[in-house]
Amino acid sequence: MYTLSFRFLLFLLSGVFVFHSIVGAEEHEGLLYQVQDGDTLYSIAQKFGGSVQSLQRLNGIENPSLISIGQILLLSDYFGVNGLVDTYVVQPGESFFSMPLELNNDFDTLIKLNRIVNPYTLYIGQPLIYKISDHQDKDNQVGLSVIGEHDTLLGLAVNADCSPYELMILNGWSKATLTLPGELSYLPGSKTKSQILSPFEDVSISNEHPSQGHPVVISVDTDHETSVTGFFDDTKLNFSSMNGRQVSLLGVHAMSDPGIYHLSVTAARRDGQLVTLEMRLPVADAQYGSQSLVLGHDKAKLLEDENVRVAEDQIILDTVSTFTANKLWEDGFDHPMSMDYITTRFGMRRSYNGRDYRTFHGGVDFGASEGTPIYAPAAGVVVMSKTLDIRGTTTIIDHGIGIFTGYWHLQESAVSVGQKLTRGDLIGYVGNTGLSTGPHLHWEVWVNGNQVNPLEWMKQDIY
Numbered sequence: 001m002y003t004l005s006f007r008f009l010l011f012l013l014s015g016v017f018v019f020h021s022i023v024g025a026e027e028h029e030g031l032l033y034q035v036q037d038g039d040t041l042y043s044i045a046q047k048f049g050g051s052v053q054s055l056q057r058l059n060g061i062e063n064p065s066l067i068s069i070g071q072i073l074l075l076s077d078y079f080g081v082n083g084l085v086d087t088y089v090v091q092p093g094e095s096f097f098s099m100p101l102e103l104n105n106d107f108d109t110l111i112k113l114n115r116i117v118n119p120y121t122l123y124i125g126q127p128l129i130y131k132i133s134d135h136q137d138k139d140n141q142v143g144l145s146v147i148g149e150h151d152t153l154l155g156l157a158v159n160a161d162c163s164p165y166e167l168m169i170l171n172g173w174s175k176a177t178l179t180l181p182g183e184l185s186y187l188p189g190s191k192t193k194s195q196i197l198s199p200f201e202d203v204s205i206s207n208e209h210p211s212q213g214h215p216v217v218i219s220v221d222t223d224h225e226t227s228v229t230g231f232f233d234d235t236k237l238n239f240s241s242m243n244g245r246q247v248s249l250l251g252v253h254a255m256s257d258p259g260i261y262h263l264s265v266t267a268a269r270r271d272g273q274l275v276t277l278e279m280r281l282p283v284a285d286a287q288y289g290s291q292s293l294v295l296g297h298d299k300a301k302l303l304e305d306e307n308v309r310v311a312e313d314q315i316i317l318d319t320v321s322t323f324t325a326n327k328l329w330e331d332g333f334d335h336p337m338s339m340d341y342i343t344t345r346f347g348m349r350r351s352y353n354g355r356d357y358r359t360f361h362g363g364v365d366f367g368a369s370e371g372t373p374i375y376a377p378a379a380g381v382v383v384m385s386k387t388l389d390i391r392g393t394t395t396i397i398d399h400g401i402g403i404f405t406g407y408w409h410l411q412e413s414a415v416s417v418g419q420k421l422t423r424g425d426l427i428g429y430v431g432n433t434g435l436s437t438g439p440h441l442h443w444e445v446w447v448n449g450n451q452v453n454p455l456e457w458m459k460q461d462i463y
């Protein structure tokens with residue numbers, strides 16, 4: 001009985017508290033935020049693009065560590081929007097035009113809150129500030145539709161119960177002519193609350209903030225069986241069917257400029273019409289260090305001979321750019337050697353004999369004595385076993401779905417082209433052949449034509 005009344009008292013108190021908060025929110029003009037569990041003044045400033053000092057000043061807070069859950073903070077008074085706000089992170093497949101539906105805000109509010117100049121520049125993982133509203137504002141909802149072959153602007157407007165002019169503004173059309181069939185159109189007042197367009201049911205990305213030289217897995221669900229194609233910047237994506245999903249692996253080039261890249265996926269609807277989802281994926285600087293190497297005369301001569309280097313790079317690229325649709329391995333990758341003493345990490349920018357830092361270390365180096373055995377880290381098929389000028393004795397294994405591993409500077413290869421390998425099979429011995437400054441294994445992992453950090457790759461979890 002005592003417990004019950006105590007709980008009732010707590011309930012009453014919390015009711016009073018919430019009531020106070022709402023009254024507090026309505027008393028202020030400007031942008032407000034209700035402090036949540038785990039927030040600090042610093043995290044709030046980061047989230048909404050202000051500073052701790054300005055939050056302290058606006059709210060008369062002397063000690064920045066003294067904020068409490070439920071407290072209402074004034075964030076700013078010059079957004080032209082009043083009321084409580086929070087942030088939402090843009091998911092793969094969402095566009096600025098689907099956001100009002102998702103967040104129940106109007107375009108104008110979202111544009112003001114986020115200072116959006118160009119609505120086509122949202123990227124995956126971008127935090128969007130939105131206004132928390134406590135009522136359903138049907139007029140501001142937006143739906144998506146694919147333009148059919150026989151659609152007209154007037155017809156679309158009649159169906160969406162709006163004026164042709166309204167449709168033009170919403171879609172950024174400058175003329176009253178329609179865009180190509182199959183293109184998206186945004187319709188106000190649509191009843192469907194689907195954020196993503198048919199035939200797509202879900203698009204997920206393993207790493208929404210990849211850095212240079214990192215692997216990314218893109219998985220797509222569609223509402224019927226159809227092939228999926230796509231591009232990341234200029235690189236074509238190869239999709240494989242895995243456990244009912246279409247999966248593509250992407251390796252972000254280690255020397256790609258940090259910034260935002262276009263990512264698109266295309267699939268056919270049941271009626272055969274192609275639909276493309278355009279997304280933007282930010283790539284971060286991986287902060288790889290740099291390394292200046294001094295080579296003796298003979299070895300330097302080898303590097304200076306552009307023809308040898310370019311021809312050899314091309315041989316490797318041709319080998320790792322093929323695509324085997326089947327995944328040939330199970331359950332992750334092992335280290336290729338029982339001893340894993342790393343001497344040089346992946347991604348280091350390299351300069352030889354005082355020249356420019358125009359190359360990078362495309363693999364990871366394991367230091368070991370000559371003759372140390374090397375084992376297949378996962379099942380696959382040997383696609384190269386030969387001796388090259390720079391890489392020395394070289395072995396490359398195809399593991400399927402665009403994944404290759406390479407082993408350079410071997411003393412001796414123990415495999416031949418076409419040989420099927422299972423995890424743990426002997427593939428060769430550590431050596432010092434080719435352009436190498438001591439016995440070591442240089443190990444590379446290629447994903448869809450680009451080298452990625454082998455140690456990051458080993459953490460990757462794929463269906």
Ligand SMILES: [Zn+2]
Nearest residue numbers: 363364365442
């Ligand atoms: Zn190396």
